[in-house]
Amino acid sequence: MRQCYFCTNNIKEIDYKETEILKKFLDSYARILKKDETGVCAKHQRKLSHAVKNSRIMALLPFVSR
């Protein structure tokens, strides 16, 4: 089983500004990947989706691409 990326890197809060990290969890259409695709634990997946959404509001990440 894959371990959660954020747990292994000891990241407690996910920052919406770190787009390079967030991009790992988006597909080619800039959709957020599912929990079972990312291997992220439930707690961090929740925080991840919030971070991505905040990032989209600030136009750091696209709502849609292509």
Add this chain to the structure above:
Amino acid sequence: MDKEQKMYEIGYLLTPLIPEEKLDEEVFVLRKLIEDKKGLIINEARPKMRKLAYIIKNFESAYFGWIKFTADPETIKEIESSLKNPPIGGDKLVRFLIVKVIKEAAVLRPARKIIKKKKPAEPKEKIEIKPEEIDKKLEELLSKSE
């Protein structure tokens, strides 16, 4: 008093029409707004020009910066509403976002990986058996079977 204080972060986009030299003035307006509401600025990043993921108000790029500060939860609403309404925000503030941040996370930012330490396996105690003892036992067994 101290317990009531919470940590916030304002991320903002400023119009690319502002010349580089005048950026500090715009940031100063934001800083003053926070400090007027008795917020304590902890950390900030200078606005940098960056490409936007999509077009906002016909701008393809904008200055993105952020300020971290502590403030009373009640005053944060005042800060938000004064940012929404000109003249403080004005045309220069394209967009902003206020998020709560956890104090610990803001101070500590460990980027290290957790490496599981493997405990060295304890060497099993070897029971040394002398060849003479084996002979003795063998003889015993043999004598019994006979």
